[in-house]
Amino acid sequence: MKDPMIELAGVNKWFGRFHVLVDIDLLVGRGERIVVCGPSGSGKSTLIRLVNRLEEHQEGRILVDGVLLTDDLRAIERIRREVGMVFQSFNLFPHLTALENVALAPTFVLGLPRAEALERAAQQLARVRIADQAHKHPGQLSGGQQQRVAIARALCMQPKIMLFDEPTSALDPEMVKEVLDVMLELAAQGMTMVVVTHEMGFARQVADRVIFMDEGRIVEENPPAEFFAHPRNERTRDFLAKVLPR
Amino acid sequence: MGAPGGERSSRGERPPPARAALLSGLRRHLFASPSSALATLLVGGGLLALLPRAVHWLFTGAVYRADYDACRALAYSAACWGFVAEKHRLILFGRYPYAEQWRPLVATLLVLLTLFVSAHPRAWRRGLLLLWALVLIAFLLFMGGGAAGLSRVEPAEWGGFPLTVILTVVGVAASIPLGIVLALGRRSRLPLARGACTLYIELVRGVPLITVLFVASFVFPLLMPGGLKLDVLTRITLGITLFQAAYMAEVIRGGLQALPRGQFEAAAALGLSSWQTQAKVILPQALVLVIPSLVNSLLSTFMDTSLVTVVSLYDLTGSLRLALGDPRWRNFFLEGYLFVGALYFVCCLAMSRYSQWLERRLGRWIRRPEARPA
Numbered sequence: 001m002k003d004p005m006i007e008l009a010g011v012n013k014w015f016g017r018f019h020v021l022v023d024i025d026l027l028v029g030r031g032e033r034i035v036v037c038g039p040s041g042s043g044k045s046t047l048i049r050l051v052n053r054l055e056e057h058q059e060g061r062i063l064v065d066g067v068l069l070t071d072d073l074r075a076i077e078r079i080r081r082e083v084g085m086v087f088q089s090f091n092l093f094p095h096l097t098a099l100e101n102v103a104l105a106p107t108f109v110l111g112l113p114r115a116e117a118l119e120r121a122a123q124q125l126a127r128v129r130i131a132d133q134a135h136k137h138p139g140q141l142s143g144g145q146q147q148r149v150a151i152a153r154a155l156c157m158q159p160k161i162m163l164f165d166e167p168t169s170a171l172d173p174e175m176v177k178e179v180l181d182v183m184l185e186l187a188a189q190g191m192t193m194v195v196v197t198h199e200m201g202f203a204r205q206v207a208d209r210v211i212f213m214d215e216g217r218i219v220e221e222n223p224p225a226e227f228f229a230h231p232r233n234e235r236t237r238d239f240l241a242k243v244l245p246r
Numbered sequence: 247m248g249a250p251g252g253e254r255s256s257r258g259e260r261p262p263p264a265r266a267a268l269l270s271g272l273r274r275h276l277f278a279s280p281s282s283a284l285a286t287l288l289v290g291g292g293l294l295a296l297l298p299r300a301v302h303w304l305f306t307g308a309v310y311r312a313d314y315d316a317c318r319a320l321a322y323s324a325a326c327w328g329f330v331a332e333k334h335r336l337i338l339f340g341r342y343p344y345a346e347q348w349r350p351l352v353a354t355l356l357v358l359l360t361l362f363v364s365a366h367p368r369a370w371r372r373g374l375l376l377l378w379a380l381v382l383i384a385f386l387l388f389m390g391g392g393a394a395g396l397s398r399v400e401p402a403e404w405g406g407f408p409l410t411v412i413l414t415v416v417g418v419a420a421s422i423p424l425g426i427v428l429a430l431g432r433r434s435r436l437p438l439a440r441g442a443c444t445l446y447i448e449l450v451r452g453v454p455l456i457t458v459l460f461v462a463s464f465v466f467p468l469l470m471p472g473g474l475k476l477d478v479l480t481r482i483t484l485g486i487t488l489f490q491a492a493y494m495a496e497v498i499r500g501g502l503q504a505l506p507r508g509q510f511e512a513a514a515a516l517g518l519s520s521w522q523t524q525a526k527v528i529l530p531q532a533l534v535l536v537i538p539s540l541v542n543s544l545l546s547t548f549m550d551t552s553l554v555t556v557v558s559l560y561d562l563t564g565s566l567r568l569a570l571g572d573p574r575w576r577n578f579f580l581e582g583y584l585f586v587g588a589l590y591f592v593c594c595l596a597m598s599r600y601s602q603w604l605e606r607r608l609g610r611w612i613r614r615p616e617a618r619p620a
């Protein structure tokens with residue numbers, strides 16, 4: 001791979017005595033779209049949460065855009081600036097309006113003047129087609145709208161990498177599409193994305209590679225055409241049989 | 247959620263059925279069962295029997311003039327508000343020099359007015375801190391004098407309502423930020439900070455306020471190096487602040503713990519430092535969540551200030567006792583306590599109503615993250 005954005009080598013992680021991630025090796029290139037799937041408890045969320053240090057790994061090396069992830073706070077700060085994250089439960093700040101949610105980090109992390117931060121935030125809200133809701137609080141928005149605000153909030157820091165942790169799992173069915181559409185556009189614009197999701201349609205349409213995890217290991221890793229047509233591992237086949245519509 | 251794919255039924259314009267008129271409402275609330283009817287009759291009968299006598303004692307039969315003989319003539323069959331009329335300045339301002347009592351009046355009104363102005367969230371800007379600094383300086387100037395042609399009045403002579411107000415305002419205003427620091431410290435990942443804050447909180451909560459006041463008043467000066475002298479009022483204010491901060495810390499910690507982990511994670515993922523996260527994301531929510539308990543602490547500080555009488559400062563309650571020291575009037579203590587009690591009650595009611603309003607206004611979005619658009 002000529003231009004790796006994320007590099008995990010020999011990464012291991014335990015929660016107490018529980019071995020969550022086992023010998024993970026993964027390379028994600030610039031502009032690559034990776035979909036991570038697998039049964040619950042397979043460690044896929046933990047995997048992407050290692051990348052921006054929401055979880056600490058105990059063994060192995062993680063490099064994000066050339067920066068080695070260690071206990072060094074400056075390295076962590078630098079990496080977090082380049083990595084945006086979208087959560088399953090949105091995690092918007094309920095005391096702020098949508099616009100203020102998006103403008104918060106540019107104001108305090110980048111130190112932009114307030115007017116400029118708000119201007120930039122408004123642009124990002126327009127990008128996820130929710131500009132008309134800018135002055136509402138998260139509690140006044142539907143789940144799909146909240147998740148789009150959350151995406152705008154991450155994008156407003158102009159990250160090089162976007163991590164999505166089951167972004168549509170908490171949504172009512174009729175709202176899944178509006179969020180996936182925003183993610184599709186983002187992919188079309190060349191964003192490096194790592195997406196944990198069970199939306200296999202999205203994987204087929206967007207992913208450069210699909211990664212299947214089970215019991216803390218990467219079991220299978222292939223382009224979607226190959227992944228869906230000829231799953232090599234038995235556990236992958238079991239999983240696909242459960243999530244794919246017959 | 248409705249059935250997926252199903253047509254949404256059109257919602258009619260019909261208002262909900264009219265609820266019970268007055269009579270049936272009364273029946274439902276007061277005479278729903280035999281036992282409830284009995285309770286209603288007993289309580290209602292009791293009220294009917296007592297109310298006329300209470301009104302007579304409190305108002306219609308009472309003597310309002312500061313006329314000692316008229317009060318004696320009542321033989322306690324009605325209230326003698328004459329006592330309050332005669333002694334109100336002593337009760338309200340304590341031992342403050344009589345001729346100069348306009349000064350505590352102005353100073354207190356100034357503080358109350360500023361409180362009123364700062365009540366609205368729109369007033370919460372940086373300038374407000376400056377305003378408060380100026381108001382406190384003005385308060386001290388009016389009360390203490392010694393400048394601008396005002397004669398010097400030692401803090402030991404301050405008393406009555408102004409003392410109650412300033413001890414409460416400064417005590418609460420200073421103990422909240424201190425409480426925030428202690429609460430954050432107790433949740434810190436640094437073992438030393440966590441240990442120190444926990445130790446402080448547990449120690450202070452294990453000591454009665456009255457002990458703290460004794461220490462602040464009598465022991466503290468002995469321990470101070472010779473050059474440094476703090477007047478008794480400063481020491482007491484410091485004591486109340488340090489005491490109350492331990493309770494505030496636990497109240498605030500409760501709010502911090504109520505916030506989901508996702509809030510911290512979202513802030514961290516955006517690159518906010520842990521201080522920025524606390525200041526911009528966590529505290530604004532946690533403090534709103536604990537408004538009811540904060541007001542609880544505010545009210546108890548307000549009441550606890552009456553304990554300063556044990557170190558010879560005379561707050562509202564204390565100066566009432568001074569007033570009752572007059573042998574002619576000392577039998578009319580009931581009227582005196584009713585008057586002071588009413589003053590406390592009005593203040594507490596105002597604070598409690600305000601807190602409910604504030605909670606609704608600030609907490610609109612914070613408590614119902616799952617709320618959906620109408």
